[in-house]
Amino acid sequence: MFVLRQCLTLGTKSSIRNFSATTNLVNLTINEDTGVAIMELNKPPVNSLNYELLEAMHRTLVKLENEKCPGMILTSSSRSTFSAGLDLLEMYKPTVDKARRFWSMLQNTWIKLYSTPYPTVAAINGHSPAGGCLLAMSCEHRIMVPDKMIGLNETQLGIVAPQWFQDCMRNIIGERQAEKALIAGRMFTSEEALKIGLVDELATDKEDLMQKAHDFLDEQMGLPPLARSVVKVGFRKDTLSKLINGREADIKMFLDNVFQPKVQESLENYIQMLKKK
Ligand SMILES: CCCCC/C=C\CCC/C=C/CC(=O)SCCNC(=O)CCNC(=O)[C@H](O)C(C)(C)COP(=O)(O)OP(=O)(O)OC[C@H]1O[C@@H](n2cnc3c(N)ncnc32)[C@H](O)[C@@H]1OP(=O)(O)O
Numbered sequence: 052m053f054v055l056r057q058c059l060t061l062g063t064k065s066s067i068r069n070f071s072a073t074t075n076l077v078n079l080t081i082n083e084d085t086g087v088a089i090m091e092l093n094k095p096p097v098n099s100l101n102y103e104l105l106e107a108m109h110r111t112l113v114k115l116e117n118e119k120c121p122g123m124i125l126t127s128s129s130r131s132t133f134s135a136g137l138d139l140l141e142m143y144k145p146t147v148d149k150a151r152r153f154w155s156m157l158q159n160t161w162i163k164l165y166s167t168p169y170p171t172v173a174a175i176n177g178h179s180p181a182g183g184c185l186l187a188m189s190c191e192h193r194i195m196v197p198d199k200m201i202g203l204n205e206t207q208l209g210i211v212a213p214q215w216f217q218d219c220m221r222n223i224i225g226e227r228q229a230e231k232a233l234i235a236g237r238m239f240t241s242e243e244a245l246k247i248g249l250v251d252e253l254a255t256d257k258e259d260l261m262q263k264a265h266d267f268l269d270e271q272m273g274l275p276p277l278a279r280s281v282v283k284v285g286f287r288k289d290t291l292s293k294l295i296n297g298r299e300a301d302i303k304m305f306l307d308n309v310f311q312p313k314v315q316e317s318l319e320n321y322i323q324m325l326k327k328k
Pocket residue numbers: 096097099100131132134135136137138139140142178180181182183204205208210211212213305308309314318321322325326327328
């Protein structure tokens with residue numbers, strides 16, 4: 052039985068089920084029998100990742116880890132989109148402080164998500180470009196509904212996917228496929244993504260998606276958790292350490308890029324184009 056409870060303060064596992072008290076940017080549902088958490092991104096219309104959404108995700112991930120969550124499904128409340136990636140408005144004419152705070156929270160959230168000791172599965176119920184693809188790739192398993200698009204499309208926007216975005220993709224689909232996909236900024240249909248291993252399974256609809264996500268977690272939760280998590284983090288440690296040891300350099304890369312007049316101009320055009328669609 053799923054129980055969703057709203058609350059204003061953080062509390063015990065059995066009493067707290069929604070951590071974004073004021074904004075509800077993240078809906079958290081915890082199965083009281085199995086402990087499985089469903090973290091649903093809820094920033095309409097497209098779950099663009101702004102500071103507030105990232106912060107709500109980070110807070111939720113910290114809480115789940117502290118509460119020894121046995122498994123988590125990441126999904127979206129939107130019918131069309133899993134996540135549209137980074138919020139373009141966060142990068143358009145920001146102050147230096149705002150840009151730095153934003154990028155640092157993106158790093159925090161990714162480090163937490165990528166290194167969870169418990170199993171994670173992305174139930175990708177919509178489009179998943181750029182930062183949306185990063186979130187999905189940070190989970191251990193990906194299941195996607197048909198006829199949607201996923202990929203790191205940064206090159207097509209005239210920007211470069213940060214090294215850790217690229218590393219995540221390489222770790223999943225291998226050097227050759229990642230190189231081709233990243234150079235082209237290629238977006239894949241769900242079916243193409245399955246073919247190259249960017250997603251692990253396709254689902255027929257949302258119900259099937261959630262069932263398959265639960266099946267994956269059931270299987271993982273049957274394994275000895277400590278051994279499971281040591282192996283997981285062992286596989287991910289090089290990618291994690293690269294960012295953890297190079298956080299300042301990564302922030303500098305972002306700041307150097309984002310304040311370039313040409314980048315601001317393309318951002319403005321891109322935002323206008325999306326609004327006119
Ligand atoms: C880009 C320059 C960055 C400069 C920094 C330099 C370097 C550092 C590296 C930065 C790395 C960045 C990684 C990223 O994640 S960048 C973001 C890339 N995201 C995208 O390209 C996706 C853009 N969106 C779409 O393609 C579509 O919206 C969709 C996700 C396929 C959904 O389509 P649909 O359902 O048809 O919805 P709409 O297109 O009508 O959008 C509704 C609404 O939402 C606004 N919106 C869409 N995406 C974003 C976004 N990423 N950020 C902010 N807002 C977004 C869109 O403008 C509409 O707004 P209105 O309702 O006001 O019209």
